[in-house]
Each structure stands twice: as structure tokens, then as C-alpha cells.
Amino acid sequence: QVQVVESGGGLVQVGGSLRLSCVASGNIFAIDAWNWDRQAPGKQRESVAGITSDGRTNYAESVKGRFIISSDNAKNTVYLQMNSLKPEDTAEYYCNAEGIRRSGARDFRTWSSRGEGTQVTVSS
Numbered sequence: 001q002v003q004v005v006e007s008g009g010g011l012v013q014v015g016g017s018l019r020l021s022c023v024a025s026g027n028i029f030a031i032d033a034w035n036w037d038r039q040a041p042g043k044q045r046e047s048v049a050g051i052t053s054d055g056r057t058n059y060a061e062s063v064k065g066r067f068i069i070s071s072d073n074a075k076n077t078v079y080l081q082m083n084s085l086k087p088e089d090t091a092e093y094y095c096n097a098e099g100i101r102r103s104g105a106r107d108f109r110t111w112s113s114r115g116e117g118t119q120v121t122v123s124s
Helices: none
Strands: 002-007 010-013 018-026 030-039 046-052 057-059 067-072 077-082 091-102 108-114 118-123
Touching (some): 002 108, 018 118, 030 067, 046 077, 057 067, 077 091
Parallel strands (some): 010 118
Antiparallel strands (some): 002 018, 018 077, 030 091, 067 077, 091 118
């Protein structure tokens, strides 16, 4: 009932920047947290960055100082600003969100949703 859709991926040279966006839509009462993760071929999935509804953020060590996660609660959108990109940042990037939806007049349920991914390729 809640979908998230990523955009903004593409091909960029080493040292360049990209900004990923992710929009959530559907039966949303509140979004509690967002998370970006990535997966490269032959590698394990890696959590990249996360942000909570009150603005607390966390980052993987591999991206600290280069990536910035932010959110626009009014637009149900999260962003991942990626700077100083490296070839090892090449991966499919996925957006994840979790929150609360209204299920009835006084009934609320939790939800979580994951996007289909957007490809980021950093060329050297």
C-alpha cells in the first residue's frame, strides 16, 4: 500500500557527484525512518545511510564525509547527495522506508517498503 521509487542514478566520472531521490506514496500516516543501501555484483548488500523522522542520521564508514542524507517530510522524500564518488561506489542503490499507515478510524499499522533500485556507475 506504500510504494517508494528511486531516481537520480546514472554514470559519473570519478570525483563527480550525483543526487539520488526517493519518493514514498500511498497510504502514509507517517514515515519513521529512511535508509539507503546498495549492492554491487558479487558483493554483499551494504547499508549506506539512514535518517529518522527527527533528523538523526547514520552513515557507513565508507561514505562518511562524502555522502549526505536528508529528507523532506512534507514531500515524503529522501535524498542522498553523493560527492567525491569513487569506482567502489558503483552499485545498485535501493531506498527503504518504514512508517505508519491508517488502517481504520482508530487503527494504525506499521509498514515498510523497498524500491526497485537505481544504478550508479562511477567510471575511472
